[in-house]
C-alpha cells in the first residue's frame with residue numbers, strides 16, 4: 001500500500017476533462033488577468049460562503065494581509081491569534097507592522113482558547129484572527145460576543161475551512177472579513193497560488209478590490225497605496241470547475257472522518273473532539289494525538305501510510321517570533337499539541353479499502369510493536 005495525504009492523479013476523469021476545457025477557453029479568450037472568469041468565480045464563491053462579496057487575490061497570505069489592512073489594522077496595533085497555525089497567519093500581521101500576540105489553544109480541538117485570548121487582550125489589541133484549524137468552526141457566538149464586548153475586530157483565516165458552516169452560517173461570514181487560500185492542497189485548490197477575501201461590507205469589498213490592484217480606483221488613478229495581488233483568469237477558470245465538485249468531495253472527507261471516529265480504538269491514540277454539528281467540520285486535515293509520536297510515525301511509514309505534522313514548531317518557537325508576547329500563563333496546551341499531533345490521510349480520492357487499511361494499521365500498532 002502507498003496511501004498519500006493527497007492524490008490528485010486519482011481525481012475523476014470528468015473533472016480533468018473540464019479543467020482542460022477551462023484552460024483552453026482562457027487561452028482562446030486572449031484575456032489573462034482580472035477578467036470575466038475572475039468575476040464569475042467571485043460571484044459564485046460569495047454565494048458559496050453566504051456573503052455579499054468575494055474578492056479574488058493572489059494567495060491566502062495576501063488575503064489575510066488585505067483583510068487586516070482594509071479593516072483598519074495599522075502598524076503598532078496588536079493582533080491576537082494562535083501559535084498553532086500556518087506561518088502565513090503571523091506573516092500577514094507582521095507585514096503591515098502590526099504585532100502578533102499569541103494565545104494558547106483548547107486541547108480538545110487545537111483551536112484558540114477563549115479564556116487564553118481574554119488574558120491576551122490589552123489596550124493595543126485591535127483584532128483577533130480566528131484560524132478555523134483543520135477545517136473546524138466552533139463557538140462562533142462566543143467569539144462574536146467577545147469581539148463586540150471588547151470593541152475588537154474579528155478576522156477569519158478560512159484557508160482550511162472551505163464550506164464549513166455552523167447553524168447554516170458559513171466560514172468567513174462571522175467577522176469583518178474571511179481570508180481564503182486556494183493553494184493546490186486546500187479543500188478547494190487551484191493549479192498554482194490563489195486566494196480570496198470574503199465580506200458582507202460593500203465599502204470593504206471596494207477597498208479590497210483597489211488594494212489588490214495597486215490601490216487603483218479607475219485606470220491610472222491611485223487614491224490609495226496597494227499591492228499587486230490579482231487573481232488570474234486561468235486559476236479562476238480552474239477554481240470554477242473544482243467548486244462544482246466541492247460539496248461531494250467535502251461529503252467524502254466527512255464520511256472518512258466518521259469511519260475514523262467510529263473505528264480507531266488504539267489505546268495509544270487520542271482523537272480530537274468531534275464537531276458540534278456535522279457541517280461545522282470539513283476535515284481539511286484529520287489530526288490525532290500520540291504520546292510516542294516518533295515511533296508511531298515510523299510505524300505508519302513502514303505500513304505505506306503517509307502522514308504529516310500540523311504543526312511541529314509552534315509560532316512562538318520560530319526564530320523571527322522569539323520576542324513575541326504570549327499568554328501570561330504560558331503555552332502549555334500548544335506545546336503539548338505540537339509534540340503529539342499528526343495528520344493521517346483523509347482526502348476525497350481515498351477508497352473504502354484504503355480507509356479500512358489505515359484504521360486496521362492504527363489499531364494493530366500496539367500488537368505489532370510489542371512483537
Ligand SMILES: *Cc1c(COP(=O)(O)O)cnc(C)c1O
Nearest residue numbers: 059060061086088089159181183
Ligand atoms: C495555507 C494557509 C495559509 C496561507 O495560504 P497561502 O495561499 O499558502 O498563502 C494561511 N493560513 C492557514 C491556516 C493556511 O493553512
